[in-house]
Amino acid sequence: MALTTRHPIALAAATAVALGTGALSLPAFAADKPTAVELKDGTLDWGVKESFRKYVTGIAAGTIEATDGAKQAAGNGPFTFTDGTGSYDTTTHGTDTAFKGAVRFASTAHGFDIRISDVQVVTSGTSGHIDADVTLNGTTQNDIEFATLDLSAVKPGQGAGGAMTFKDIPATLTAAGAQAFNGMYKEGTALDPATLTVTAAASSPSPSPSTSAPASPSPTASATPSGRPSTSAPATTAPSATGSTGSEAASGDIADGTLDWGVKESFRTYITGPIAHGKVELSGGAAKNGAVYRFGDASGSYDADAKSLDAKFAGKVRFLGHETDGTYTLDLQFSDLHVTAKGTGGKLLADVSSKDQKTGKVATYDDLTVATLKLGSGALTAKNDIVELDGAAATLTADGAKAFGGFYQAGAALDPVTVAVSLDENAELPAGTGGSGSGSGSTGGASGGTTANGSTGTGSTTGGAGALASTGSDVPAGPLAAAAALVVAAGAGTVFATRRRRTQS
Numbered sequence: 001m002a003l004t005t006r007h008p009i010a011l012a013a014a015t016a017v018a019l020g021t022g023a024l025s026l027p028a029f030a031a032d033k034p035t036a037v038e039l040k041d042g043t044l045d046w047g048v049k050e051s052f053r054k055y056v057t058g059i060a061a062g063t064i065e066a067t068d069g070a071k072q073a074a075g076n077g078p079f080t081f082t083d084g085t086g087s088y089d090t091t092t093h094g095t096d097t098a099f100k101g102a103v104r105f106a107s108t109a110h111g112f113d114i115r116i117s118d119v120q121v122v123t124s125g126t127s128g129h130i131d132a133d134v135t136l137n138g139t140t141q142n143d144i145e146f147a148t149l150d151l152s153a154v155k156p157g158q159g160a161g162g163a164m165t166f167k168d169i170p171a172t173l174t175a176a177g178a179q180a181f182n183g184m185y186k187e188g189t190a191l192d193p194a195t196l197t198v199t200a201a202a203s204s205p206s207p208s209p210s211t212s213a214p215a216s217p218s219p220t221a222s223a224t225p226s227g228r229p230s231t232s233a234p235a236t237t238a239p240s241a242t243g244s245t246g247s248e249a250a251s252g253d254i255a256d257g258t259l260d261w262g263v264k265e266s267f268r269t270y271i272t273g274p275i276a277h278g279k280v281e282l283s284g285g286a287a288k289n290g291a292v293y294r295f296g297d298a299s300g301s302y303d304a305d306a307k308s309l310d311a312k313f314a315g316k317v318r319f320l321g322h323e324t325d326g327t328y329t330l331d332l333q334f335s336d337l338h339v340t341a342k343g344t345g346g347k348l349l350a351d352v353s354s355k356d357q358k359t360g361k362v363a364t365y366d367d368l369t370v371a372t373l374k375l376g377s378g379a380l381t382a383k384n385d386i387v388e389l390d391g392a393a394a395t396l397t398a399d400g401a402k403a404f405g406g407f408y409q410a411g412a413a414l415d416p417v418t419v420a421v422s423l424d425e426n427a428e429l430p431a432g433t434g435g436s437g438s439g440s441g442s443t444g445g446a447s448g449g450t451t452a453n454g455s456t457g458t459g460s461t462t463g464g465a466g467a468l469a470s471t472g473s474d475v476p477a478g479p480l481a482a483a484a485a486l487v488v489a490a491g492a493g494t495v496f497a498t499r500r501r502r503t504q505s
Contacts, residue, residue: 036087036088036089036090037088037089037090037200037201038085038086038087038201039085039087039088039095039097039198039199039200039201040084040085040199040200040201041083041084041163041199042083042084042085042086042097042099042196042197042198042199043080043081043082043084043099043195044080044081044084044097044099044119044121044130044194044195044196044197045078045079045080045081045194045195045197046078046079046081046119046130046171046193046194046195047077047078047079047192048078048079048103048116048191048192049185049191049192050078053076054076056105056106056107057076058357058405059322059329059357059405060109060112061107061108061109061110061357061358062106062107062108062109062110062112063104063105063106063107064076064103064104064105065103065104065106066079066101066102066103066104067101067102067103067104068100068102068117069082069083069100069101070100070101070102070103071101072103078192079101081099081101081119082099082100082101083100084097084098084099084197085097086098086198088200092124093124093125094122094123094124094125095121095123095128095198096120096121096122097120097121097122097196097198098118098119098120099119099120099121101117101119102115102116102118103116103117104116109322109329110322112136112137113136113137114134114136114137115134115135116132116133116134117132117133117135118132118133118142119131119132120132121149121194121196123149123151126150126151126152127148127149127151127152128148128151128169129145129146129147129148129149130145130146130147130149130171130194131143131144131145131146132144132146134180141180144176144177144180145174145177146173146176146177147171147172147174147177147191147194148171148172148174149170149171150169150170150172151166151169153170154166154167154170162200163197163198163199164197164198164199165195165196165197166195166196166197167195168195169193169194169195169196170190170193171190171191171192171193171194172189172190172191173185173186173187173188173189173190173191174187175187251301251302251303251304251305251423252301252302252423253299253300253301253423254298254300254301254302254311254421254422254423255421255422255423255424255425255427256296256297256298256421256422256429257296257298257311257313257419257420257421257422257429258294258295258296258298258313258420259295259296259298259311259337259339259417259418259419260289260294260295260417260418260419261292261293261295261337261394261415261416261417261418262291262292262293262415263293263319263334263414263415264408264414264415265291265415267319268291268319270321271319271320271321271330276321276322276330277321277322277323278319278320278322278323278328278330279320279321280317280318280319280320281316281317281318281320282315282316282317282318283315283316283318284314284315284316284335285297285314285315286314286315286316286317292415293315293317294315295313295314295315296313296314296315297313297314297315298311298312298313298421299311299312300312300421302380302382302387302421304381304382306342307342307343307379307380307381308340308341308342308343308380309339309340309341309342309346309380309387309389309419309421310338310339310340311338311339311340311419311421312336312337312338312339313336313337313339314336315335315337316333316334316335317333317334317335318332318333319332319333329355329357330355330357331353331354331355332352332353332354332355332404333352334350334351334352334370335350335351335352336350336351336367337349337350338350338367339373339389339417339419341373341375341379341380341389342380343375343380344374344375344376344377344379345372345373345374345375346372346373346374346389346392347369347371347373348369348370348371348372348417349367349368349369349370350367350368350370351364351365351366351367352364352365352370352403353365354402354403354404354405356405357405363402363403365399365402365403368399368400368403369397369399369400370396370397370399370400370403370414371395371396371397371400371414371417372394372395372397373389373392373393373394373395373417374392374393374395375389375392379392382423384427385422385423385424385427386420386421386422386423386427386428386430387419387420387421387423388418388419388420388430389417389418389419389420390418391416391417391418392416392417392418392419393413393416394413394414394415394416394417395411395412395414396408396409396410396411396412396413396414397410398410
């Protein structure tokens with residue numbers, strides 16, 4: 001990166017300048033003197049997206065290599081880009097820091113070889129972005145603005161040797177970044193947080209934290225990337241799962257009913273996307289309902305006094321992906337869904353079959369507790385012989401994580417669960433409304449490749465698709481992230497001609 005030519009710099013004050021809540025704070029200099037401060041020995045700690053890393057080394061059976069000065073933390077951790085050099089403008093409060101290091105993600109099985117290099121962080125006030133060169137299978141796109149940075153809730157800290165550290169800056173995928181991901185992640189998706197460390201060169205005073213830093217922002221203003229829960233964020237409220245009230249409670253056997261569930265939106269998107277090239281098959285009475293799947297023919301019982309529900313539903317959903325010679329490496333099926341609920345808590349159980357991607361062996365689980373459910377107060381109350389749970393928050397269990405191959409971690413949010421059961425065969429169940437795609441209300445990702453016929457893949461009702469993050473927060477994967485492969489379509493990235501490139505000294 002070509003740096004602004006330095007001139008003699010006069011120190012006007014020994015105190016740091018507060019550039020706004022969380023903005024970069026560096027020394028103040030006399031207004032009548034040149035305002036470029038050289039930065040050296042910078043580091044950028046950034047994992048790109050945790051779920052993508054897990055996907056590469058998991059279901060993709062690939063490798064991750066950090067070279068040219070970049071390092072990766074143990075246990076498939078984040079990366080550190082080193083030897084950052086750049087400049088800080090005391091007039092605009094902007095920084096431009098380029099780092100050494102490259103990271104390569106490769107998978108022969110899934111046919112990609114991706115290299116991220118020449119990473120650069122540009123900031124102005126409380127915002128910024130991460131730029132990079134991205135090479136896919138030998139074709140390079142330069143200067144893609146990959147992610148935006150939000151420093152508004154980030155407080156500067158003092159590092160070793162007078163360095164200024166900005167820890168866990170929320171990073172969000174840009175439109176250009178989404179194109180670089182070949183559409184597998186949407187614009188606005190949370191990426192791994194970034195930690196930036198910069199040091200003023202010897203010719204200028206070392207930066208120090210502001211002695212009059214603004215008050216800490218409200219926890220509600222914090223923005224925490226998927227897979228990195230905030231320790232200061234307020235507790236979230238689960239979607240309301242209240243049942244209707246206003247009529248005398250009833251108890252008895254369930255005459256009929258439906259369950260709407262999309263499993264996980266980011267997973268559906270991955271299956272039918274350009275990486276897995278897969279499909280979703282519905283059978284046994286399951287059908288599409290908007291973006292999600294509807295399971296019917298409910299049976300079981302409801303106890304009004306105990307405020308409890310025990311309902312089973314017919315139908316199967318099968319996810320198939322990564323087909324080779326008629327065989328699907330990814331093959332996961334859920335069937336015989338079963339909801340038990342009492343008070344404000346519940347469980348979602350299912351028969352699950354899952355294929356190990358590496359060995360091809362099939363694991364089957366009967367009545368596996370896939371998720372815990374959180375119901376709102378007043379749920380499980382019958383009205384006109386109908387009991388409804390509307391959008392109960394679903395959280396993946398440790399056992400459920402096994403069914404996904406361990407690439408979604410226990411505690412990950414799944415799509416919400418909506419249930420409606422009737423206690424009288426003449427009671428009218430609610431009509432399909434299109435489903436609730438995910439906790440965020442999105443209804444995308446379940447289109448394409450979905451059929452209502454029976455399973456026709458390998459004959460084994462198996463799985464192992466859990467290497468995808470949500471993305472998400474989600475993700476991927478996370479983790480699963482979400483997850484999607486970091487595939488850059490030719491010509492997809494936006495080139496920023498004004499970006500200053502690092503030059504060799």
